[in-house]
Every structure is written in structure tokens, then in C-alpha cells.
Amino acid sequence: MMNDIDMSGPWVTEDEEEILLDAFRNGWYGEKAYYYCEKFEYEFAKYHDRKHGLMTPNCTTALHLLLAGLNISNGDDVIVPECTWVGSTACITYQHANTIFADIDLKHWCLTAESIEKAITPNTKAVIVVDLYGNMPEWKNILELGEKYGITIIEDAAEAVGSVYNGIRAGKFGKASVFSFHRTKTITTGEGGMLLLDDDELYERCKFLRDHGRQPGDYFNTEITFKYMPFNIQAALGYSQLCRIDELVEKKRSILKQYKKNLEDIEDLYLNLEPKDVINGAWCTSLVFGESHDITREKAMDEMAKGGFPSRPFFYPLSSLPAYPGREKEGRKNNPISYDVSSRGINLPSAMNINNAQIDAISEHIRRFIRKK
Numbered sequence: 001m002m003n004d005i006d007m008s009g010p011w012v013t014e015d016e017e018e019i020l021l022d023a024f025r026n027g028w029y030g031e032k033a034y035y036y037c038e039k040f041e042y043e044f045a046k047y048h049d050r051k052h053g054l055m056t057p058n059c060t061t062a063l064h065l066l067l068a069g070l071n072i073s074n075g076d077d078v079i080v081p082e083c084t085w086v087g088s089t090a091c092i093t094y095q096h097a098n099t100i101f102a103d104i105d106l107k108h109w110c111l112t113a114e115s116i117e118k119a120i121t122p123n124t125k126a127v128i129v130v131d132l133y134g135n136m137p138e139w140k141n142i143l144e145l146g147e148k149y150g151i152t153i154i155e156d157a158a159e160a161v162g163s164v165y166n167g168i169r170a171g172k173f174g175k176a177s178v179f180s181f182h183r184t185k186t187i188t189t190g191e192g193g194m195l196l197l198d199d200d201e202l203y204e205r206c207k208f209l210r211d212h213g214r215q216p217g218d219y220f221n222t223e224i225t226f227k228y229m230p231f232n233i234q235a236a237l238g239y240s241q242l243c244r245i246d247e248l249v250e251k252k253r254s255i256l257k258q259y260k261k262n263l264e265d266i267e268d269l270y271l272n273l274e275p276k277d278v279i280n281g282a283w284c285t286s287l288v289f290g291e292s293h294d295i296t297r298e299k300a301m302d303e304m305a306k307g308g309f310p311s312r313p314f315f316y317p318l319s320s321l322p323a324y325p326g327r328e329k330e331g332r333k334n335n336p337i338s339y340d341v342s343s344r345g346i347n348l349p350s351a352m353n354i355n356n357a358q359i360d361a362i363s364e365h366i367r368r369f370i371r372k373k
Contacts, residue, residue, distance in 0.1 A: 008184035011352035023236035048171035059180035059193035082338035110137035131160035162249030162281030256282035262363035314345025
């Protein structure tokens with residue numbers, strides 16, 4: 001059965017094929033060479049009520065471009081959630097700045113104003129706030145904290161296309177925001193990312209840094225910078241998917257809803273949170289087993305495999321990884337919720353091609369191994 005159910009993957013149709021074919025046939029010369037790049041940037045920014053968009057090869061490069069544009073470098077501290085994918089934090093190391101881990105919330109799995117404030121140092125320049133698995137933090141409190149301390153707030157909305165907090169779409173919060181279009185994401189370009197911002201000066205700086213330190217159409221390089229340019233066919237796929245955004249988000253939300261419906265009668269199980277002020281885009285349905293079930297992440301994944309179903313671990317605490325040597329003792333002490341939630345959490349199959357019968361089968365298997373315990 002594992003071969004029949006995919007963990008993740010996109011939904012593409014003939015609508016995408018038509019636009020991709022146009023880019024393939026006609027998007028190489030003159031003004032058409034970056035036509036879909038510019039169209040996707042404009043429309044994606046507009047959809048999120050941002051002034052500017054810059055497409056990049058992936059979300060990690062979008063974050064790196066932003067930190068470079070903000071002049072974050074040696075000696076600067078950047079606060080990040082303890083639990084997220086390393087793509088949210090690698091950019092800090094690229095800039096030779098210091099990565100400061102802060103704890104997540106027990107319910108929505110994102111940073112809180114309180115956890116951020118505890119992690120602030122005299123050298124803190126920015127906070128990267130991640131909308132984990134489509135969940136949304138209490139943005140009002142976080143933005144107020146940023147103003148109080150004069151710290152730049154950045155939104156990592158890589159996993160949150162379609163999520164909404166208090167009527168505002170994910171991607172509108174903070175100084176700037178970033179998105180991912182990896183093949184596993186709700187909107188895909190295979191690989192790809194987007195930087196959204198409203199600040200004209202920062203936009204121009206990031207645009208300059210994106211293409212070898214030159215102005216558009218100019219071959220006179222004034223700085224050694226990056227080569228983080230997108231390409232037309234990649235952007236054409238992104239634009240064509242954006243045209244179907246409501247349909248794609250609704251599919252992701254329907255997957256989460258079906259899992260919740262099937263498991264709602266079991267106490268002490270926690271799936272992606274959706275309080276009254278949040279619409280969850282539900283990029284990936286995640287499940288945290290309450291302590292009463294005595295089921296660890298490893299045990300749950302082993303049981304899923306026995307039933308022939310794929311699963312993935314909840315993001316590991318970053319300070320526990322070899323990529324951040326010597327940080328685990330401090331992480332366990334300062335960020336106990338992150339270590340606790342991660343140890344009891346898994347990701348459930350959430351590919352766009354999953355159907356209700358498959359979700360029902362997965363849910364029933366989860367019920368069985370909970371009872372067996």
C-alpha cells in the first residue's frame with residue numbers, strides 16, 4: 001500500500017501545460033525572455049497585498065537574499081524557531097551571523113512574542129518567524145514586540161500559502177516574507193522561491209544583489225553578489241498554479257479536514273491548529289500524539305510503516321542536529337516545548353493525489369495502533 005500513497009506531491013493539469021508550452025515555445029527572446037518571471041512576481045505580490053515580488057531559485061535563497069539586503073552579518077544575532085526546516089535558518093550561517101533558537105508554542109507550533117523576548121540579546125537584529133505546517137502564530141503580539149525593540153520581523157511563509165490570520169493572508173506580515181515552490185508545496189515550480197516586500201529601497205537592493213551586482217541590462221558589475229535569478233519556464237508553472245490557487249488550497253484544507261473528522265473522537269490527539277481567527281492552508285497535515293498515548297515519533301513512524309503507509313518526522317529541534325554542534329544541551333534547557341512536541345509528532349501523507357478512501361485507511365490504521373498500545 002505504501003507504493004500507492006505518496007507522502008507529498010503537486011496537482012498539475014492541462015491548464016498548466018498550456019501556459020508552460022507557451023513559455024517553452026515563445027519565452028526566449030527580447031521582452032518575452034522574462035515575461036512569466038515578471039508576471040508571476042507581480043501577480044503573486046498583488047495576491048498577498050505586497051508591493052514587490054522577487055522570484056528566486058528556492059526559498060532558502062530568498063531568505064539569504066533578504067538577510068544580505070538587510071546587511072545582517074558578523075556579530076548580528078537572528079532569532080529563529082527551534083523547530084523548523086534548516087532552510088529557514090541556513091541563511092544566517094551564510095551571512096556569518098549567529099543563530100539564536102527560541103521555543104515554539106505547544107498548540108500552534110510557532111514562535112510566540114514571549115519566547116522571542118526571552119531570546120533577545122543586545123545584538124539581535126532580526127527574527128525569522130515560521131508559519132509552521134500552515135499554522136499561524138499570534139502575529140499581532142509579535143509585530144508589537146518587533147516595534148518595541150526595533151527588531152526586523154521576517155515571515156517565513158514557505159509552508160503557508162492560503163493561510164490567513166485575522167483576515168490577512170500569510171505573506172503580508174513583517175518587513176518581508178518568503179515562500180517556497182518546492183515540488184512538495186501547494187503551489188509548485190519544481191524548485192523555486194519568492195521574496196515579497198513593500199520597502200522600495202530594500203526591494204531595489206535585493207534585486208541588485210540577485211543578479212551578480214549589476215543593474216538590469218547593464219554589464220558593469222559594481223559588487224560581487226549572487227546569481228539567484230529565476231527562469232521563464234519555472235515561473236510559467238508558478239503563474240499557472242497561482243491561477244488555480246483557490247482550488248489548490250481547498251484541496252489541502254480538505255485533506256486536513258478529513259483527517260480531523262476521522263480522528264476527532266480520540267482525545268489527546270493534535271493536528272494543525274485552526275482557531276477562529278485563522279484559516280489554515282494546511283500544506284502538510286501533522287499529528288502530535290498527546291502524552292497519555294505514550295507514543296513517540298519513532299514508534300508512530302514504525303507503526304505507520306507496518307501498515308504500509310508513509311510518514312515523516314515532525315521537524316527535529318535544530319539544536320539537536322549535527323549541523324549545529326554543541327547546541328543540544330542549551331536547546332533542551334531553553335526550548336523544552338520544541339523537544340517535547342517534536343518527540344511525539346509525525347507528518348501524515350498529504351500529497352495532492354490522495355483521496356478520501358486512502359485518508360480513511362490511514363486514519364483507521366492510526367486508530368488501531370493507538371488501541372493496541
